[in-house]
Amino acid sequence: MLKNKSFTLITGRTIKQGMASVSGKKNEGYKKETAYVEISKEILKKYNLEEDEKIILESDSGQVEVRCKGAELSDKIVFMPYGKTANKLIGTDTGGTGMPNSKSKVVKIKRKEEKAN
Amino acid sequence: MLKLKNALIYDPKNNKAGVKEDIWIENEKIVAEPSERKIKELKEKDILEEIDLENKIVMAGGVDIHSHIAGPKVNSGRVLRPEDHRRDNVPRKGKLRSGVGSTVPSSYVTGYRYSLMGYTTVMEAAGPPMKAKHIHEEFNDLPFIDKGFLVLSGNNYFVLKFISENNFTALKNYLAWLIDVTGAFALKVVNPGGVEAWKEGKRMRGIHNKGTSFNLSPSEILLALAKANDELGIPHAIHVHTNDLGTAGNFKTTNETLQLLKDYRVHVTHIQFSSYGKTENDKVKFITATDQVAAEINRQPKLTVDIGQLVFGEATTMTADGILEYNLHKLSGNKWVNTDVEMETGSGIVPMNYKKKNLVNDIQWATGMELFLKIEDPWKVFLTTDHPNAGPFTAYPWIIKLLMDSNYRNDYISGMHKNFDDYTDLSNLTREYDLSEIAVISRSGPAKALGLENKGHLGVGADADITVYDNLEKRDIAEVFAKPKYVFKSGRMIVKDGELITELQSGKTLMTKPDYDPQIAEDIREEFQKYYSISIDNYGVTDNYYKKVEVVPCNFKG
Amino acid sequence: MTNVKEHKNITCTFCGALCDNIEVEVENNQIKKLRNVCAISRKKYEHALEDRTVPMINGQKSDYQSVITKAAEILKNSKNPLIYGLSSTTAEGQKNAVKLAELSGANIDSTSSVCHGPGTMAKQLVGMVTATLGEIKNRSDLMLFWGANPVEAHPNHSKRYSILAEGLFKKNRSEREIIAFDVRKTPTAKMADHYVELEPGKDFELLMALRLLINGKELNSEKDEIAGVKITEIKEIAEKLKNAKYGSIFYGMGLTMTGAKYMNTWAAMSLIRDLNSYGRFVMMPMRGHGNVAGSEITMAWQTGYPFAVNFSRAYPRYNPGEYTAVDLLANKEVDAAFIIASDPAANLPHQAAAFLKEIPTIVLDPHWNLTTDLADVIIPSAIKGITATGTVYRMDHVPLHLRSFLEDQWPDDAEAVSRIGELIENA
């Protein structure tokens, strides 16, 4: 079951996110380039998720609705460009270090509408 | 105009030792006594300020020829050691900015503590040319004192290249260009050849072996640099940190270096670290070799040295000599920073705690003391702790006490390791420095060696950087030198009764501008653009970094 | 008459690689041509004069003097303000910000705390063996990329300083071996000779295993792999590391943001330190923002500490985890904020950034961003390296002076901050 599977959320830079961020943070481009999640193609297939399908990512800090993209990734992780959307999932606990869990947050994937596996 | 009257003047350059005289100050300078008419006029206009210094000792402001106070290495040391700062806090007061102290103080606090000790000129001992802008940025936040920096030039690609090509003209032009574009004061040579060797993963010993891809020996580098420096007329000698520094038996390398360069001006810095003998059948290995080194110094007329006196307690060692810091790290197990700077130099940092119970530390301490006492002419030997390497500069008053009071010194020795006398002969030395000699080693000598004609004395025309101490009668010597009664910088009082006046004042940056053929920048352009990682056009320090500059003329003639 | 002016050796301030070879042609205060720029840099220059902020107070347009005065009033009247950002302003701006923090008894923190600050904390435990980028280009025969993806974050890095650069002793790609360690095969990993895929959050374990092997000890794992890497492969890597003449490791957020956080970097720094018993080995944090290194440098010489500094006692105190922006905001301990050249609403965890909405917040930035949306006071500013001069420090602490080549109607960050400071100092 997809809802029982946990992933480590890796946030990071992409060149398009970089280009969009210097082209105006208020532009649609920036929003677009920071509001998707990359998921292993095998996982997409296994759980019958479509490329570009809108899904819900959920952590213990919040949830976001994002498009999913198939990528060459291990099935333990999902990747999001860093930005406002990803940061809704990242908690504020820094474990006393000042650094939040920006690349080590546990997330789950939920379908927008429940459909049969 | 300001008149300091009835002072007991100790001004060795002008042969005054406890002479009761007045000092007249106008426009940041010491001036001759005005005519009676002028005095009358000043009094009438009420613009003659007088301070009575009856029974007070007056010297020129202190001059430190070698200290690490600004720039990338010092700053990295600050970052490295939050534990060094945590218990030594300096709050904001009036217009005085806050900061932290201990062995690597923040820049404001560095300025405060030198000023509070009556020091008004300090030479930053080692700057990597590529990061010179950083040094000047910090200089602008280093209040009160005048300062300059010595630019690292003993392992630079173009230096090694021109020497190996026997292109002496290019070498001279390059060095002068380097000083010019980095806003430096003089040349620093650290473990010549050895730093390049460290980057190549090699070890060099002595000054005669060739070891790097440039196929040069340290002696070839040293000779070329000393000759170029003299010919460029730079006011200060080449400032040498010897090869093999810090290792047992290194006095041989040191003496060979001194003999090699006997025809040129040389200043050998923190020579304490370069004056060790070696005992083979012993775990300790170290022994002082001060007889041999002092004899060589006493023999050479042009040579000057500073000591780098060890101080027990916390220290932060930092030097461009990367391999030395690696060795210190291996020895101590303490945290270690190393930064190789492309095409130019290296650096390292290791915190240390020198302990009186540690025999090697005791021997190092004694080595410094013995050199102070065995070098006959005080004009050849200067007071430093190689701050913060052998200890913080704030220990100078204590070192002065050790030099002036042999009873105190002997008492202090009695607390040393029980085998202390087997490795040192400090206990047999009875010499005591007098106030004039202290004035030489702490201001007049260093000023002269740096070629700063307006510093280190109280004659007419000198900068009005003046320190007033209480009389030593019935007072603890260290206390007196730690807390001057007054300090004047550029004619303005900055310290009164041991406290800073709460107005910030900036000192000057001291530079030299030796002549060179500007074509040199074009000659090196192609290789520079290829092998540096920044453009040659962005390399130099631009004028916006210079707030208050004094260019010291290059008029040394050999 | 057209007035075309050419500017060479301009420094791009987007990322910590600070390429200083940009060529710009300017006509009538407009950029006409750009050379040597990367894809991000090009966008940055093209967009520079667009989307500019204007002085605003509580959503109403205002004038420059009024926003400065209002900012001073907010900081002066707050008990425990936060000054945050700094990594995209000049050293001059940073210096003035530290002074302002002192004058207003503030906490001051840079984006370093959510970036490479953990590396600096690790350095305070163990030290760090590093070099300038040119040294690595000139000498390094083995380059490691660990949790770093410069192809997307520092696009010209590989060409100028690392994989593809021409060096003095190492002339080209074929004279270097490249290993990439990551949890996903990034474009940088694709350029490497070897890609080592790690289990997420297990960098520490692999680094410690390598340290053990480097120190000549046995690796007795109950499993046949560590961090998802086979023991045999780990042993091969250890041999490669030991045989490097001048190895280098570029590390990114993949180390600082995961698992053991700064202890990851501690393990890496310890490993690199130990490797210097064989050949030479150095490491380099892949600093993200153009002058984030400068924020640590300027703060250190003024306060002794690199970030996470508090001035409530009128002298600097340091403690990441306490005086860092995320913690201060999440714990709701600050009662005003001054954001300098940064966009915490986009880049900090949402729940921390959200507190900025609750307290008086001042933003100093040349462009609109997500944080200007929730600011009470907006101060416009000139753009560093384009319309404003100043100093920036590269990821390897090499300082560069920025020149301006376009005109601007607003003063720069340094001046804005200094004017606020003066109002507080002379109040």
Next chain:
Amino acid sequence: MSKLELTLKRENPALIKKANKIIGKVPVEAQNIKPSLLKDLNISEIGEIELLSGKESYLLKDFFEIEGSPSEEIIINGDLSNFKYLGAAMETGSITVNGNLGMHAASEMKAGYLEVNGNVGDWLGAEMTGGFIKINGHAGNYVGAAFRGDTLGMNRGVIYIKGNAGNFVANKMRRGEIIIEGDCGELLAAQMIAGSVYVFGSCKNRVGAGMKRGTIITLNEVEMLPTFNYNISYFPDFLNIAYNHLKKDYGIEVPPQAYKRRYKRYTGDNTELGKGEILIWENV
């Protein structure tokens, strides 16, 4: 015996308000509420003790109702989660807090007693050199740790936590005992130099990373670092003695199953001295 009782006022200067709603709290630095200092003052002088909140200086009476009489024994009531440095450098006497307490509680404590009936923030007992701390709730990160860059953490004394603790417990610990009845976070006893830590609950990853010497005892399985060696599975007698000492001297309830049982012994960290030991209770 007389006691001094301080009760936090509902309205106090540390509150951050927006439209009369409390939205946050500015930290208060409370190191001056120190038994050795307060015992020799009268009640009105106690009220005048300085407390820093943010950059502003206030008086103790601005925050607290003061009852009882001057004493070495101080009871404080209220949610003090924004109060830092309470009991810092304390040398004598006792402080009992009925409520939560903030960071740096009893840091650099030399002697005396601190008890908190609630949770505490980070840096509890950091660099303490003596004294006894008892927390009846949970503790934060860096319990008994060294401050940034420092070489030595806790060096003598006892910290007893009934609940859970965060990351970096016993970081660079040099001497003393830490007992955690609940679970603890990551990097327990990282870079430990010596001393003993007992965790009756579970430990997160990287236990003992970089430790030189010292002993970690835990009653649950631990994911071991590859830099530790498994030595032996045995019945350590000394542990029974240690448990008895915890019970007798500090009144600590050691779970009965811990006694006289088999433990797995690991040593490390082998990248360092390798003389640290981790003992893991075997549920056989």
